[in-house]
Amino acid sequence: MAARDTPDRVVPETIDLEHGTKRDDNRDRVTPSGQSTELVAPHRQSRRTPPWTRKLGECTPAPVARWGRKVVEWVKGPKPPSRYTITPFLERWQTLPVRLLARLPEWERICIYAIACVVWIVTFAVVVSDGGLPSDIGGFGAPVKLSCVNNLWPSPESCGPDGRNCFPFSNASFAFNCPAGCSSAQVLNPRAIGPQVINYRSLVVGGAPGPENDALVYRGDSFICSAAIHAGVINDGYGGCGVVSLIGERDSFGAVTRHGISSIGFDSHFPMAFTFGQASAKCEDPRWNLLILSTIFTALFGIFTTSPVTFFAPIFTILFFQTGMASDPPSYSNYASLASTTLGRFLPAALAAALFYQFSVRKSLRNCKAQVEKTVLWVGGAWVGALGNYTFERIPIQRLTGNDIRQQPGAITALVIIVIILFAVVLYQAWCFRREGRLPRYLALYATLGLGLGILAAMPKLTLRIHHYIIALLLLPGTALQTRVSLLCQGLLVGLFVNGVARWNFDSILQTAAALRGDGQLGSGIPAILEPVINGSSITFAWESLLRGYQGVSVVVNDVERYRGSGGSDQGNFTWNRSDGGQDEYFRFGFISYQLFGSVAYSDFTRAGTWFSNGTWGGIPPGRT
Structure with missing residues (x-):
């Protein structure tokens, strides 16, 4: 007969406060076998029905009351109730381990249990201690422990005007360690990368070889661990160590699909870029070895x-x-x-x-x-x-x-x-x-x-x-x-x-x-930018009003904050001079508010307007970032 979850019939019990518990089949669980159970039944005091219940019953139509009683009786279930138990498949074989263990004395079973723990x-x-990080990697010191979403350039707002809060941009190197599984790290809110807005994908910008050598170059705001997997420096399944070298400004970052990660392209300049060096030390994530160990013990x-x-x-x-x-x-x-x-x-x-x-x-x-x-x-x-x-x-x-x-x-x-x-x-x-x-x-x-x-x-x-x-x-x-x-x-x-x-x-x-929004959009107002004035290698933007509660306008060029207005005047302008006419440049605008203790609050930003390399202005698309 096939095994199944079997509902067992439960014999209802009568609770007698004076003489113990009886089953309806007249077997007393308290009185020993052979002794008399002919005792006076206790007096049961009837419960009085509350007045509001009687009034509700009088006001309820008879069909509704009848169906209500049926629903209540159905919900209460069958009488006597059933109790579900699992009838095992091949019970003899499933219980063999515990039957073998039961042959041992109790104190031996307790000792085996304690020893297993x-x-x-x-x-x-x-295993955890063996998975510790080395004290030095390639002369760059102890590796920095990173999460899957750590990057050197968190956002234009956090890095501040010209990225001064995120120095240095070049001539710096450090060793790092990444956990396993970072290929699945994603941005969870819309993020602007030049004219693109990405969401629910890995933040890896670039990865194509640089013009001077074969090193793979990544933009500074890329997730370091995801970029390291993309470059083949570490393994996604086990993590690992590497060395990051900051190389300063680069003019373009090509999109490449490598090791299961598709990078994002960016065709203009950015002040921070980095490359990877292979680490000589072994520092793999021990999670899989520990998982095998833990799985075996939980099964036992x-x-x-x-x-x-x-x-x-x-x-x-x-x-x-x-x-x-x-x-x-x-x-x-x-x-x-x-x-x-x-x-x-x-x-x-x-x-x-x-x-x-x-x-x-x-x-x-x-x-x-x-x-x-x-x-x-x-x-x-x-x-x-x-x-x-x-x-x-x-x-x-x-x-x-x-x-x-x-x-x-x-x-x-x-x-x-x-x-x-x-x-x-x-x-x-x-x-x-x-x-x-x-x-x-x-x-x-x-x-x-x-x-x-x-x-x-x-x-x-x-x-x-x-x-x-x-x-x-x-x-x-x-x-x-x-x-x-x-x-x-x-x-x-x-x-x-x-x-x-x-x-x-x-x-x-x-x-x-x-707290729920994080770095997501606020849904606030955004600046209305007038048609810019282009004069050769310069472009001037102007605005005529500020949103209430804000003191100025922030201008982001190629995802770097380049201007932060502070005058509080409704009217303002910003002029940008192009140093190289061979590349497109991308401009976004948002309001800014100065808070107490030196903090700064931003509104949402516009989508990126493009100043093309041929000197024409492409306009600001509708939407916000």
Whole structure:
């Protein structure tokens, strides 16, 4: 007979406060066999119906009341209720490991369990320490630990007029180290590169050989690690080390597709460019070696443990430290600081894990004899969720915000598919809860959660943000069943929780618009630029008004801020002199406001207008950047 999730009939019990608990089949669980149970039944005091309930019943039409009672009875489920248990495939073989282990004395089993935990901790620590960075690479000193999105020129605004905040532009070199997987790093908000506006793609500008030698030249605002993969200096799968050399201004940057990354072309001058040198030291990312180690140990704990707590505790811990220190770590300078960060996040995460273990995980794993299926479904699902930076990479949804979903290609379709799958799973889980007689309490729970989310969403000046770990916490109560679907979904949600907290910490469920926007567009006004006056090798732009709250206009030429007005006058102008007539140049304009303590605020900028090499002005396209 095929194995399936089997609902077992549960014999209802009568709760007798004086004489213990009885089943309806007259078997007393308290009174020993053979003793008399003929005692006086306790007096049951009838509950009085509240007046508002009687009035509501009198006002409700009979057909509505009749259908309402039927719905309530259906939601309560069958009587007696059923309890779902998993009947394993090939139960004899699935339980073989635990039966072999059960032949040992209890103290030996405890020792084996403790030794396994210690072996994983020691081996993990040794592999991490062996993956430390060298103290010197090619005479350039210790490598700088970079994230996948670090660059030398963050933006025209942050580098300031003429890029003075981002010196030096040339005659400087340094060693660096990149993690694995940086080929997938993308910009998540629209970004101007000359006349182009890119989004949801890697920021690598250039990569064609320079005119003087065969070195590949990249613009200074390129992601360093993505550019290093593009140049073939490091391996995307294992990361690595290299040397960056700043070579100053270059006049063009060709677009090339190499090693799975398509770079962006730019046909004008930029003050900072860099090339790569191959590092002689070995410094590969140890995440894959650690992943093999952690996967083996979680599989062993899954197969050889029967108690829910001895199964859950080590697997959750391994998942957390594997994610936080290897597979998807936050930005860090060295492993000591990373260990400190991971431990700081682990303690509150463990408290949350203890809570959802008590109310959800324990109920799914209790008395589960399907050792192999439990390992494949629960542990496998947990790894899928914890490695979300790899497993969900192809899903075109970066953040669950309305603006991101609208602007990212394919996000709406992906979200619809996810919602359909989630809806089908919810219907199945609701049916199972009804069969167990637990649907009313879970409907009440999720109604309360929905009301709470609605109140949070209505908070003024704040935006509801559903993070990875919040999705897990919301959906985990709905997996408190022993079915195969519950095991898979529960493992996946625990993995999502681990990935969210280990990588991003407990981010707030409510965030300001500025925090969600990041470096995205403000939606503010932009300057209205008059037709420029061209006089040979110079071009003059003028504007007649300033937006309220701003004191001047900022002018960006070829993605470098070249002018920052400060007079506060409604009228102003800017003249740019061309040093070389053989290239197009690109101009963008935005308002600027001077804040207290020396800070500066910018409005959105216009799209780039082109001053062609032949001296004609191409105009400013509609839109903003």
